[in-house]
Amino acid sequence: MADIQVFNTLTGKKEVFKPLSGNAVTIYDCGPTVYDLSHLGHARTFIVWDVVQRYFRHAGYDVTYVRNITDVDDKIINRARERGINPDQLARQFTFEFWRDMKSLNVLPPNFEPRATEYISRMIDFAQELVSKGFAYESGGDVYFDVAKFKDYGKLGKQNLEQLMHGAREQVRSQEDLKAAKKTPLDFALWKHSDQNDLGWDSPWGRGRPGWHLECSTMIKHVLGESIDIHSGGEDLVFPHHENEIAQSESLHSKPLAKYWMHNGFIQVSAEKMSKSLGNFQTIQDLLVNYSADTIRLLMLQTHYRNPIEFTAESLIGAKTAVSRLVRAASYAKSNGSEKIDLKKSEDQNIKTFASEFEEAMNNDFNTAVAISTLFAFADKIQQADEKLRPAYAQALKAYANLLGLQLDDNRRILDTTTASRIMDLVVELRQSAREKKDYATSDLIRKQLTALKINIMDIAGGGTDWEKL
């Protein structure tokens, strides 16, 4: 098995990936908080980790990829209150929307998708154990993690505890923080008390709900175990979310929570620039109206996952054009009804070189930017290749593009329903004009052909024509 290098946020350097056990790879990725539609930031994050799990599988590892659903959170509670619905109803609605978006973007489903509300009693047990071991304390119905008790606090974000304590004291504190009786401002809630009418569960500390960080530590423990190979997420999660997960899990288990911590960069969208050129859009669903999953994925993956992306209208249009180039080359795969070839056994030097260049890029900390450039170089090769070789080459192109979740389906002659309706209006207009010129041969031919397509043309008394699909 080839070495895969991964950049580990914990050590601040690239390392050769070695699983904790055999060839099994356990990955936990922080999933969405389901209170609204997913935006481009979610698209980037989940596309990146989708590619990582696909590639580990391709490299021969046995991957278990877990992505949670945060379905209890202040944002959910507040949004549900604004809408006058139950928080559970809101969370379920946006969980379905999230699934729909991920499917549309060709993001593979995780092996397990735990929901926070299914783990409440285990979270209470987790918090209770931390209290009994002296790492957490109760205060007025809340339970806080005592950060001063965890000497490694800050190790993921390379900040030392002294500086963090100082910084936290200087910060303007929220109303909630001022009310909370914490020992130090860095202490974070494992459990927050709830008022009688608010969402809550019974606990040894009274009615309340869990803190967000506790959710991930608890679900990792119960779904994957006390130590996992990779914990991933957006770089905004390094502090405090992942730092707090480490504090909770490592205090309780006295072993590393994750061997590798991997984080993806931001995507910057200038709302002003975008709305001028493309109209106002914010969500994945808005974008999917006019752009394919392949276009969105190519755009996201053209930049290395750790670098920031500046999302512009030009880059989106550029990605769309680039995808058509790949689709044209891939379309040879189906010609001549050629048999499916076994790429791993292929002796063709061009395929072998292409595959090894692609893999070399991906083995280098998932450098999808370089991997994509190998796809384009090979697409050019296909156009220049002997006709007999093209189907096999095109199959190879599709197979490797698919490791990036690109499908390269040839949709160039498939019409959407709006376009098809407009074309029908045009046909009806042409028939009308033939009738006006008394060219009945043409107008009858059009009617006959449309009838064969189960489309009925109706001349309206007093002029005009209408049509319907039978």
Ligand SMILES: [Zn+2]
């Ligand atoms: Zn998390």
